[in-house]
Amino acid sequence: MKRRSFVKAAAASLPTFGILSAARAQSKEIRMIESGGLSGDSIQVGYIDPLKAKTGINVVRESPSSLGKLRALVESGQSGTTLFELGSGVVLQAKKLGLIEKLDWAAINPAAMFPEAKNEYGFGYQYFSTIMAWRKGQKEPKNFVEFFDTKAFPGKRTLPDYPHYCLPFALQAAGVPIDKLFPLDVDLAFKKLNEIKKDVAVWWKAGAQPPQLMKDNEVQYAICWSGRVVGDPAFGLNFAGGKADLSYIAVVKGSKSEDKLAAWKLYHEMSLPENQAKAAGVISYTGPSPDLDALLPQDKLWQFPTSKQNKAVQYFENAEWWADNGEAVNKKWEAFKLSL
Structure with missing residues (x-):
């Protein structure tokens, strides 16, 4: 084989080898x-x-x-x-x-x-946003103080079985404004949750649970992810005090x-x-x-978490605070769950 032919043949073989290697590697x-x-x-x-x-x-x-x-x-x-x-x-x-x-x-x-x-x-x-929602026809809360008031707004609740989705709303119910939530007053939040826990029928783990529970009338109010309820005529909802994340x-x-x-x-x-x-x-x-x-x-x-009107009434998650305190809060959360 001539040298030129050999070089061309060798060069032609290299991409093939590379393609085969990439195919195996992916x-x-x-x-x-x-x-x-x-x-x-x-x-x-x-x-x-x-x-x-x-x-x-x-x-x-x-x-x-x-x-x-x-x-x-x-x-x-x-x-x-x-x-x-x-x-x-x-x-x-x-x-x-x-x-x-x-x-x-x-x-x-x-x-x-x-x-x-x-x-x-x-x-x-x-x-995405975590917000309050309710079964259509229920009395409509305007904020989380009202959402946690089970006497004025009677009905069963479903709340997230995640402290980072739950504690800031409990603090709002205790009167803390959204621009003062962090650092979280964890003890105050758990105190407020203890007041409402008898009215919480389900502590949900999967985002599909709250809308189904409301449709089945097992609960009348929920803290849930906005995308699960927005646009569904079976629900009322409010972005006020919600968590944007x-x-x-x-x-x-x-x-x-x-x-x-x-x-x-x-x-x-x-x-x-x-x-x-x-x-x-x-x-x-x-x-x-x-x-x-x-x-x-x-x-x-208007249905999207990042729309101007919705961003204006929500707080944004404080990831740094949770990174520093999440482990300790998770332990308290597990102890709280044992008390239910």
Whole structure:
């Protein structure tokens, strides 16, 4: 073989080897634990389906998510679950506990994103609110003082079985304004919860529970995620005093490198405004693209957590406070639950 022919043949063989190596190195299926319900469905429609159509990579979803479940996964040494949904405060806790890994933003190569969504340890994929809601026809509370007043507003409640979703509302019920919530007066919050606990029929863990409980008339009032109730004529709701937050998808510590390569591709799909608009069509939450609003139905902007009118009456989660105090508060929460 002539030298020129040999060089051409050798050069031609190199890309093939690289492609084969890349194919072997990238998983075609990974697992994710997310919060469930319509939120999970929005991930499927907005991001997983486009990813699969473009790359053939599938993402298998499970729910619900919690810090305890993440810790159990990591401590068991498993490597089968790659992605895990966490609230903003829990992301910092998980980072401090060594439960999640840094993201490779260069490999993700995202479209434009709001800065707070581009976290070193998580992709901020969904802005959401936790608010008060009630079964249609019930007396309508205007604030959390009234929501916690079970004599003036009789009926059973369902509250989140998560301290970071529950304690700030109890403090509002005790008269603390939303701009003075942090640092949390934890003892005052638990005192207020002790006053209402006999009227709490269910402490929910999955976001799909509160609307179903209200529809079944097992409870009449709920603290729940806004996207579960907005736009449903079966419910009344109020964003006043609600908690605005950003949910992140993190990478579980110890995930396999080939699974992470697939995860970077999913993250890229999650950064695209056209995909975020698809997700917002499933549930009234918004993604992190600064170009998203123009793609949303203008007559329904009031339903989204980041609309001007809703942002003005909510507080934003204090992730740093929870990162510093979450472990101690979780222990108090477990002790409180034992008293029920």
